[in-house]
Amino acid sequence: MPRWEPDGRGRLEAAAMELYSERGYEMTTVAEIAERAGLTERTFFRHFADKREVLFGRASRLEEFLAERVIAAAPEVGPLDAIVAALVEAGPPLGEMYDSAVRRRAVVASSPELQERERTKLANLTAALRTALLVRDIAPSRASLAAEAGVAIFKVGFEQWIEQGNRSPLQTYFTMQYAELKALAGGPDLSAARSPSQV
Amino acid sequence: MPRWEPDGRGRLEAAAMELYSERGYEMTTVAEIAERAGLTERTFFRHFADKREVLFGRASRLEEFLAERVIAAAPEVGPLDAIVAALVEAGPPLGEMYDSAVRRRAVVASSPELQERERTKLANLTAALRTALLVRDIAPSRASLAAEAGVAIFKVGFEQWIEQGNRSPLQTYFTMQYAELKALAGGPDLSAARSPSQV
Numbered sequence: 001m002p003r004w005e006p007d008g009r010g011r012l013e014a015a016a017m018e019l020y021s022e023r024g025y026e027m028t029t030v031a032e033i034a035e036r037a038g039l040t041e042r043t044f045f046r047h048f049a050d051k052r053e054v055l056f057g058r059a060s061r062l063e064e065f066l067a068e069r070v071i072a073a074a075p076e077v078g079p080l081d082a083i084v085a086a087l088v089e090a091g092p093p094l095g096e097m098y099d100s101a102v103r104r105r106a107v108v109a110s111s112p113e114l115q116e117r118e119r120t121k122l123a124n125l126t127a128a129l130r131t132a133l134l135v136r137d138i139a140p141s142r143a144s145l146a147a148e149a150g151v152a153i154f155k156v157g158f159e160q161w162i163e164q165g166n167r168s169p170l171q172t173y174f175t176m177q178y179a180e181l182k183a184l185a186g187g188p189d190l191s192a193a194r195s196p197s198q199v
Numbered sequence: 200m201p202r203w204e205p206d207g208r209g210r211l212e213a214a215a216m217e218l219y220s221e222r223g224y225e226m227t228t229v230a231e232i233a234e235r236a237g238l239t240e241r242t243f244f245r246h247f248a249d250k251r252e253v254l255f256g257r258a259s260r261l262e263e264f265l266a267e268r269v270i271a272a273a274p275e276v277g278p279l280d281a282i283v284a285a286l287v288e289a290g291p292p293l294g295e296m297y298d299s300a301v302r303r304r305a306v307v308a309s310s311p312e313l314q315e316r317e318r319t320k321l322a323n324l325t326a327a328l329r330t331a332l333l334v335r336d337i338a339p340s341r342a343s344l345a346a347e348a349g350v351a352i353f354k355v356g357f358e359q360w361i362e363q364g365n366r367s368p369l370q371t372y373f374t375m376q377y378a379e380l381k382a383l384a385g386g387p388d389l390s391a392a393r394s395p396s397q398v
Contacts, residue, residue, distance in 0.1 A: 080383040119318040141359050145379050148351035156343045178384075180344050184279040185377075185384040 009047045009057065011037040016054040017100060020107040025051075025114060052117045055104060059121040063128045065090055070132035079138050083129055083150030084178045087157075091171025098166045105162055126151045153177040208246045208256065210236040215253040216299060219306040224250075224313060251316045254303060258320040262327045264289055269331035278337045282328055282349030283377045286356075290370025297365045304361055325350045352376040 015036035019028040030051055034044045048054045069086035077085065094101075108114045126147045133143035157173035214235035218227040229250055233243045247253045268285035276284065293300075307313045325346045332342035356372035 078383065116315055116319065119322055120315065123318055141355060141376075142379060142383070144358065145351060145355045145376055146383050148355060149348060149380060149383060152344060152347035152351060156340060156347060159343070160340050177340075177344055180341060181348060182384045184277065184341070184345050184348060185381045 008037070008039055008043055012039065012044055012047055013054055013057055014100075016051075017103055017107070020055075021103050025107050025111050052114060055107065055114065056117060056121050059125070062090060062094070063125050066125070067128045067132040070129060071135050073136075075136075079133050079136070079142060079146035080149055080178075082133075082136070083146060084153060084174060087150070087154055087174040088171040091169060091174060095161075095166075095170035098162075101158075102162055122151055122155065125154075149181065153181060207236070207238055207242055211238065211243055211246055212253055212256055213299075215250075216302055216306070219254075220302050224306050224310050251313060254306065254313065255316060255320050258324070261289060261293070262324050265324070266327045266331040269328060270334050272335075274335075278332050278335070278341060278345035279348055279377075281332075281335070282345060283352060283373060286349070286353055286373040287370040290368060290373060294360075294365075294369035297361075300357075301361055321350055321354065324353075348380065352380060 012033060016028070016033045019032055019036060028051070030044050031041055033051075033054065034041045037044075044054075048057070066083070066086040069089055070082045073082035073085060108118050129147035129150055130143045133146055134140065138146065153174055157177040158170070160177070161168075161170045161173045211232060215227070215232045218231055218235060227250070229243050230240055232250075232253065233240045236243075243253075247256070265282070265285040268288055269281045272281035272284060307317050328346035328349055329339075329342045332345055333339065337345065352373055356376040357369070359376070360367075360369045360372045
């Protein structure tokens with residue numbers, strides 16, 4: 001993992017990813033991860049609560065990165081625009097890690113408990129973006145919906161980026177998904193005009 | 200729980216909810232739930248895999264209800280319009296259960312493992328809506344985003360309905376959140392015009 005924390009923490013993350021890919025997540029122990037990284041188990045637990053967390057170190061860094069930028073956006077920028085602008089800014093550093101993102105995704109897909117943790121992390125990201133919008137004095141319900149929509153753009157854009165093999169820069173997928181959301185939500189308000197019995 | 204499966208299954212759901220509210224989710228056993236419902240533990244396990252699942256019986260019924268309606272929507276109805284129309288139709292039957300929804304929400308909020316299961320159920324709902332849209336020949340990435348956006352509208356609308364104490368019918372909250380999403384995504388496409396370095 002060049003250019004991303006070449007310290008103990010980064011070495012543990014790289015070692016865990018290698019082992020999870022080689023022999024599977026279930027079959028890998030913390031002792032083996034530490035050994036591969038040339039560190040002790042004790043050091044592992046200084047950085048990560050468990051074998052799952054080592055896959056999600058980036059999640060909290062991303063959360064912080066995005067929340068800071070949403071808070072710092074110019075006052076006239078709308079809530080969802082602010083989130084998408086932050087995602088676009090996160091694109092280049094995240095995009096550098098395409099290979100490890102592909103491997104990571106395969107590992108997460110292999111384990112229901114990792115998928116569960118992934119959903120928890122995305123829920124944390126949603127909460128952090130919501131809080132950032134509250135700091136900007138956005139109304140709570142609006143902040144919730146904008147945060148949910150922003151995370152939807154992140155998830156679907158990231159997924160497409162992986163599926164299409166890094167064909168375009170990651171940030172392009174975020175802006176494309178935002179354009180897609182505009183198209184989806186852009187039609188006439190059919191639902192409001194229709195009564196339940198007519199549907 | 201009047202009018203909602205007054206059979207063994209429904210009685211177990213009602214008994215579990217009562218006990219979880221009275222003495223807490225952690226402190227309640229399956230044996231106690233069965234006893235309160237006047238049934239055996241064996242019957243409990245014929246209906247539910249575990250103590251968690253009993254809180255999520257409605258989730259799969261809702262999933263089915265919405266997916267069926269999305270598939271059956273008229274061909275000219277857009278993907279997100281179809282989801283919101285289905286939500287609007289689900290509003291009245293779901294809305295009848297306001298009191299139990301309030302109690303259920305408090306129980307779920309009390310336990311990280313229940314919150315985790317709730318996220319899994321919402322992920323399942325998203326997947327079911329996505330599949331329903333694929334049946335309608337919507338492109339996969341568009342179907343993913345529309346399903347995510349639809350579930351965001353459901354979550355935030357439902358939450359607001361509870362918080363505002365059932366002030367308006369549940370379906371009104373869904374259409375309000377859809378209108379809110381249109382407003383959020385309706386501005387000029389700022390993010391696309393802005394390069395990462397300018398943000």
